[in-house]
Amino acid sequence: MTTIKDVANEAGVSISTVSRILNFDDTLSVGEDTRRRVLEVAEKLQYKKRNKRASKLGKQIVIVQWHTDKEELSDLYYLQIQYGIENKAASLGATIERVTYESIDKNRIKNFDGIIAVGKFDTTEVTQLKSYGLPVICIGENYLGYNLDCIRSDFETPVRKIIDRFIRNGIDDIGMIAGKELIVTEKQGVRDPRVATFNQYLKSKGLYNDKFVYQGPFGPESGFNLMTKAINELGARLPHGFVIGSDSMAVGVLRALQQHHIDVPNRVSLISFNDVAIAKYTSPALTTVHVHTELMGERAIEMLLERVKNPKKIPELIIIGTELMERESSI
Structure with missing residues (x-):
């Protein structure tokens, strides 16, 4: 198991600072960059390092996130999903770029091979994402009604x-x-x-x-x-x-x-x-x-590649199971 010391060493800060950041101590006076670095390191160290040599897929994929960076750091769930996507993409030699929905460059996005939309999107937003003419995979909700492949957790x-x-x-x-x-x-x-x-x-x-x-x-x-x-x-x-x-x-x-x-x-x-x-x-x-956010990210990449190969494929909804991690806060 990754320890606070491991996180501190990787992030280049003290163990005390890591502990207070991980417990969202609002009395701690540190910069936003430091807070983000510690939280991101803690999440990334949870993932097993892949030993497989990356293939050269050559695909360019854009992750569209519905939260701002600041909102992501207050909850971390969607950040976890993005790491799952990035790990799978790295193992395949694909390039990933992250943007928020509001920061999409409408001209530049057309240069990508596909979109993975992470979060909750309304009709206006889904319609806009589809208008770019790229394969779109959604993580977080059921978007079969929009004729899109999607993945969500069983809550x-x-x-x-x-x-x-x-x-x-x-x-x-x-x-x-x-x-x-x-x-x-x-x-x-x-x-x-x-x-x-x-x-x-x-x-x-x-x-x-x-x-x-x-x-x-x-x-x-x-x-x-x-x-x-x-x-x-x-x-x-x-x-x-x-x-x-x-x-x-x-x-x-x-x-x-x-x-x-x-x-x-x-x-x-x-x-x-x-x-x-x-x-x-x-x-x-x-x-x-x-x-299983890593699995959600992996399946999103796989579904996107399947959609690129076969644009007329019937859309799918994949529901990923969960498991209880028993620790100390419950009897």
Whole structure:
């Protein structure tokens, strides 16, 4: 397992600085470049180095990301997916360039062989991406309705498994701290399958309480604010189990619980999503759902190459499974 010392050596900073950055310590005064370098090194060191000699595919692929760089660093999930894409591309000798949707050069993009769109895009944005006349592969949502190949994670199954796990361990008061996202151009809310499954599954068991569900932006600050609100509003009725929308939100949730001297996992058990690098370095370490972002990136490259060879191929939706990483934040 990669250690904080490994990250510190690679990033060229102290172990203390790495620890505080990985825990999103907002009292730490470091430049944005340093913060980005540490977070990126921590993520990259999770990937196994490939020993295969790269072939010379010669393809040029553009990754269109829906988040800004700053937004990516507050959540890291989409950054993980991009590393999966880049690793696979490097093993094939393909060239990758990253841009945001808003920074696309409409003239230059036509020089690429294909587009991998990472994130959530609305009708206006998908229509624009298709207008460039290049193969487009989407990661994050189901875009079969737009006649596009797409890949997403199975978030529904793990939510049901987490709830079942809590119940087996005697926890039937279960809450959720969930993320809420807006599509950039049309400002529409994005449906989160984790929230929908959580609500439906608990209702089917007669255990749902809407006062136990809190939503806000993804990120540690939001997680801190939402859990603080839950603690203040619910008091002794604070649920004993929480599903958290992402690891970065869970970092803030942990900080709020610790500030209120609420024991994790004995009083409140937490299970989050994504298994980004920070999940291993929190105290306690996070029990989290591992999303196979590297596999998502690999399959995106493979689907793009298949689409280049056969433009008339029937579009496919690939759903990638997940697995629970048991650590210290849950009983």
